[in-house]
Amino acid sequence: MTNSREILPDVYWLYEEGPDRSGMIEAMEPIPDWYDPDDPVYIPQCAYLIDGAEHSLLFDTLSPASTEHVLAELDALLDEPLEYLVVSHPDVPHAGNAPAIMAEHGAELVAPRYGDDHELYRLDDALLVGEGDSIDLGSFVVDFHEATFLDAPVSLWMSERTEEMLFPVDWLGFPHHASEQLRFVDELEHDLDGTRLLQFHGRVLFWHQYVDVDKVQREIDRLKRYYDPAWILPSHGLVIRDDALAYMDQLKGVVEEIQRRERIGTLG
Numbered sequence: 001m002t003n004s005r006e007i008l009p010d011v012y013w014l015y016e017e018g019p020d021r022s023g024m025i026e027a028m029e030p031i032p033d034w035y036d037p038d039d040p041v042y043i044p045q046c047a048y049l050i051d052g053a054e055h056s057l058l059f060d061t062l063s064p065a066s067t068e069h070v071l072a073e074l075d076a077l078l079d080e081p082l083e084y085l086v087v088s089h090p091d092v093p094h095a096g097n098a099p100a101i102m103a104e105h106g107a108e109l110v111a112p113r114y115g116d117d118h119e120l121y122r123l124d125d126a127l128l129v130g131e132g133d134s135i136d137l138g139s140f141v142v143d144f145h146e147a148t149f150l151d152a153p154v155s156l157w158m159s160e161r162t163e164e165m166l167f168p169v170d171w172l173g174f175p176h177h178a179s180e181q182l183r184f185v186d187e188l189e190h191d192l193d194g195t196r197l198l199q200f201h202g203r204v205l206f207w208h209q210y211v212d213v214d215k216v217q218r219e220i221d222r223l224k225r226y227y228d229p230a231w232i233l234p235s236h237g238l239v240i241r242d243d244a245l246a247y248m249d250q251l252k253g254v255v256e257e258i259q260r261r262e263r264i265g266t267l268g
């Protein structure tokens with residue numbers, strides 16, 4: 001089951017729920033107060049479509065479970081074929097529909113210039129971008145960045161200037177209830193707290209177990225100053241449009257907590 005939401009004029013959030021993760025929350029001690037056993041829990045896949053005045057761009061593709069959904073959304077939302085397809089990193093939930101979208105739209109493939117072995121991922125013909133590169137879409141301008149917190153060497157982050165959006169890919173992901181699908185974080189009944197952030201970062205960005213916590217916390221401060229986003233659009237969470245810096249700050253405590261524990265598990 002997938003869906004989408006227009007989050008700003010001409011900016012669309014494409015969503016894929018994935019499997020029910022309730023067991024992950026039920027195993028927590030104590031069970032967090034936001035959890036409702038009658039409401040499934042998802043850690044979604046998200047992709048974002050920006051339909052600029054001049055050009056259109058899709059950031060990530062969802063997983064192959066959503067091929068029909070993504071193609072149908074692009075048909076419904078765009079008047080012309082998609083022009084730029086950005087893959088944040090060559091991981092199936094992020095890039096898995098790239099071949100189908102390229103076949104249908106003939107978009108220019110945009111990929112991280114970081115890491116190597118691009119040919120293994122069939123990214124050697126892509127437009128390779130990183131820090132200092134941007135694409136002007138008309139009413140929006142996107143900038144590309146080296147990913148600070150990542151799960152693959154071939155990775156990038158993206159930001160957008162007009163609306164001050166940050167797309168931090170696997171950073172700032174978190175679980176939510178089925179009833180909270182496609183809601184902004186400020187629309188939730190229970191605020192986004194560290195228990196949700198811990199479940200994602202402890203499993204996916206598990207290497208936080210081995211980092212220098214002070215250094216990571218200083219890096220988070222640097223990211224706040226550098227990006228100062230009004231919006232955070234994560235690949236595995238809900239969109240934040242209010243108090244974005246406060247949620248970046250919450251990760252400081254989450255990193256400390258990840259170090260205090262044994263590894264909490266994986267994300268299958």
Ligand SMILES: [Fe+2]
Pocket residue numbers: 091093094169170235236
């Ligand atoms: Fe991911």
